[in-house]
Amino acid sequence: RMVGKSGFVGRAHPYRNKPFPFDLTLAQEAFPPTKEMEEADVKMTEEVLAAATALEPTDKERAEMGEFVTKVKQILDKILTTTDAEYLPAVVLEQYVEVGSYKKDTMLRGHRIADIVVVTKSMPTFEAVASIGQKMCDELSDGSGVVSMVSRDFGLILTKKEDKVRILVSTQQSNTDGLEKDLHLPLEMISKNQAAIYHAKRFECFSTTPEIRPLIRVFKAMRRRFPGLEPINIWAFESLIQYSLITTPTGYPLAAGPAFKRVLSMLSAGIFLPGSSGLGDPVDARFRLCDQLGFDEMDKACSTAQTLLRILCQGGIAVLLGQADKIPDISVEVTELNDICIAPLEKAFEPEEKKEGEEVPMESASA
């Protein structure tokens, strides 16, 4: 679902004029950091980086994935450059771009999936996609193992043992008007795949700060561990982490520890809540990163982050990084740390009331 529930159409965005949420890092004049804070930050940086290292894929994983991806790319190159019309009939490719966590080098250990976006010149029919997949399987299956193919609405998945390569299909912009349901891939998926290209390109600029990759790994793992954070997609996390790292009063990027805390603080301060200025999408300034979240998801994500932040501030970083013996379900359980009870938060958003809110303007419109 790409349509934002809180999106506003055609008008200037009402939240553009809102103040940026309170950000301790930018309010250092009012709240000067103490020595204890700096010491704690150093410690936290060590812990976060250690956790991130544990999340990196092993060398074996990297090597196997690399081999597979290289082969897939060779085939794609062949399709692109071949002059033989019979090689892959009815499919013309424009380009292919590596995207996703494999390209960004933010893969988690055990997550053996690489993504490649294929941009077609011809219309992206399901048959065309399937024929690409079939060709791949034929070409790739050799002595080293059998490659299987599964079609999906975003394209297809090539599988070789444990490794997977997702071929995401996009198309030229001129083709998008002629897309038909049940015949071609849905526009929704195509635009999502296209966005992945922009994200991958944009990420190259992000990676100038070396701390970003460990932090992304840590937050990806946290997102799996605490389901409340799931509504926030990876791209939103990446952008928020990047923002937290580089936006400082001094201009020097933060260390991993304080940036880790800052991301949670920003989420807790409601950067993705309605009525906040929010964070603009780095690849499209017209939209905010939180535009695609529903109100309930915003509430859930924010309250989860708030609880996590309180756990962090009470010295419970092990819980967040998954090193504690038992990971509590923070949405319902009371966490006890150092004799302090950290209670879960209640919902602030109730969908019934929203329906009421919708009715009112309708009434007034009909009156």
Added chain:
Amino acid sequence: MYGYHGYTPGQSTTYTTSAVAAAVAAAYSGSTNPPQQPPNVFGYPGASTFPAGIDGNGGATSNAYYAYGYGAPGAPPVPSPYSNIGAGAGYASLSDLSYAAKGRAPYGATAPKPNPALTTLTTANKPISSYGSTYDAAVYAAASNMLNKGPGRTFPAKKPNPFAFAPSNQNPSGPPAPTHKYGTGKRWGIGATANTHRDAQQFYCEVCKISCAGQLTYKEHLEGKLHKKKEALAKGEGVQALPRSKVSFRCDLCNVTCTGKDTYDAHVRGSKHQRTLALCKKLGKPIPAGEPTIIAPAEMGGTVPPPVAAATAAATTGGKIPTIGAAVASKKIAPVHFIGGSSLETTKQTKDLEAKKAVVAAAVGSAGVDGGEGEEGEKKEVEYDLSALLAAENNVKPVGENYVETERDANGKHVTYVCKLCDCKFSDINAKDIHLKGRRHRLMYKQKVDPSLEVEMKPNTLREKRAARAKKEMGGGGRIRGPPGMMGPGALPGGYMPPPLARFAPAQQPRPYFDSHRYMETEDDRHIMAKHASLFPNEAELKEMEDIVQSLEKGLKGLSDHFETTKPKAEDGGERLLRGAMRIGVLSKGLFLKGEEEVELVALFADPPTKKMMEESIEEMKKFIEVPDFSMEMVEDEAAVMFTVKDKLPRVKLYFTSTVLRQDDASVIEKPTDILREEKCLHALAELRHSKWFQVRCTGLQSCQVVLRILRDVSRRIGTYKKLSPWTMELIVEKVISSVGVPIPVGDALRRFFEAIATGILFESGPGVSDPCERDAGNVLSVLSPQDKENITSSAQHALRLMAFGKIHKILGMDKLAPAVSPTSERKRPREEENCEATDGDAKKDKPDDEVEKKEGEGEEEKTSEDTVEKVVNVKMETN
């Protein structure tokens, strides 16, 4: 400053809060401050913090609403290291002045110790009320006067008098006569006056009404931009824009069109007009009547007439040739007015401006309906409109004169007027008068002082255009826009693949997003202000409080006098035993809420206060208090006296303290055996410093006081927040709001407070909040237990999300307000009105009932949800 102002050099400025408040009150309120109030003795910052209570106009609540804009606009909330209270000297001098201005005898009979820093400040910040320049200033002025005059007599003047060297001008080809040869030049000037007249005439420009010193200058003038422009205007080429809905006034002599009577008056008083007038008189040119020509607004067909004299000049001379001897014999010629495009000849000169206005109105009436072929009714209407406009012109009364302060520079000569409301300066009294009547000033006044003031709408062409465009689009109706989203299914075809705009777009910090003129009140603001109005004490309550406090203050004054006569003075300073009494806490900070039960005062003694002293004080004060049925009890634990008036609230708690206790050598001084509890005395001293800090940092901070009042109410209702002491709350709120860097509306300010707490600033791992009023600057949060911090944080986190999802009423403990009617839908369009009239009666009957029902329903529902919230909070507290 009642004699206690120099007792210890380092601290002399610290304990002057109430005096500062009085000074602020005096400076701001001017006439609105009732004279019977003794602002100086026990200054109460009435006017600055409780405007509603002091000036009676407008509803108490609505006035209070805008109280937060008051402050000291001269001191913007620049975040600075909180090292000390700072700016003490400046404030001390301010209070000094207020006392001087009021001409009151100092409380203590002893004169304040001379302080050089203070004296210089005194001369610099002279308030309006004390006009007489000080001796220093007078001496300086006299000296500078001497210096200015001196060289003029002994050395050649640097500026040649244009008339003085007139003879050389007659020979333009010759070398210019060196000025210094002629010595002072004054004598030459006298000798040359005979020539002056002729030259002036010779090089007189009819169009611009100026005379030039010589051929060359005259030529230059003719080629100049200014002249060209005026010439074009005179020929009717360029059309001068006129205000659309306002009457313009025109000075025929100088060909100047002014948009208001004031501007016209200012022009007439101005030097340029006077010079032109003098010149014209000298040359015998026709001088138009003293009254202005009145031009109808542009929308009624008014145009700028061609200048009278220029027209004739252009006709006779072609405008370019100097008119030698073209003087018109008669000096008084009836002016010819060109109004509204048609010429109207007033045969006799109307001296009376009012009469003239009527004539003009009639003339415009006839002009406006296109040559008189329109019906009588229409004509009358136009006539009425114009006279209404003229009346409006006269009716614009200057407002907020007391917000304009007069400042003098060091030598007391140069006067600057500073408008505190609009934050602008004038060096000219005319400019000040015009500003006071101006629209911008009135808007600021309406916004900050009196919301009931009516400010005329500026005709907004942009808005009209937008409305027209919107209408057109509605009518077209063909274009359906797709929903947003990165590349949503319904997105515009052209914008399917957005260009990779490689930029974050967060609103960076000091962006002026809060434009007070355009700002639309949000739902949060509405709820907060509605709640605030219900919390703010009404006038009667304020008066009652004021009466009670003042009666006690009278008692204190009597007590001070009593000590003065009975106790032997200390050898060193000769200070009074009771140095003064000051208001602290809610009273000085202006955070007094409805139904407040207790307010606090501090009596400051020269010696450590003892039990004996307190007993004696109570007995003595009782003699001076005139209120019937009061009681005074000693609360020894608190080192205070509780003053209660029967059946009245609030009670007043009067702390006894002395600064001796907080001196560096406090341990050395001998303490009486029956000394009151020292920690309480020190606490009272700290409260004094807090009040002072509050005056400096919070009073001028937009939204700060409103948010604090709201939070006081929240902590009254919700137990979790009670743990956060008022002082801690004030510190956090001030830091949170001032860290934005720009003024923010109340809704955003409250939200930002919750945001800050939600990000965990209270925790041990956070930055802490240092106390700016203590020497060791300890962390004020250290008194909170870790579990308290946890509870407050989680509560704030919930509150923040409630606010985000439009449930601020749950935090404020009130019913949800009905959605505001947007101003666009409220305004009726002219065509709709016609249709509505027929059914109006029925519609009116139906509507209110519906609304009432709806409101009741909502109220019940909200109440139940509120109950659940409270339950939840209680449950939470139990589990914790």
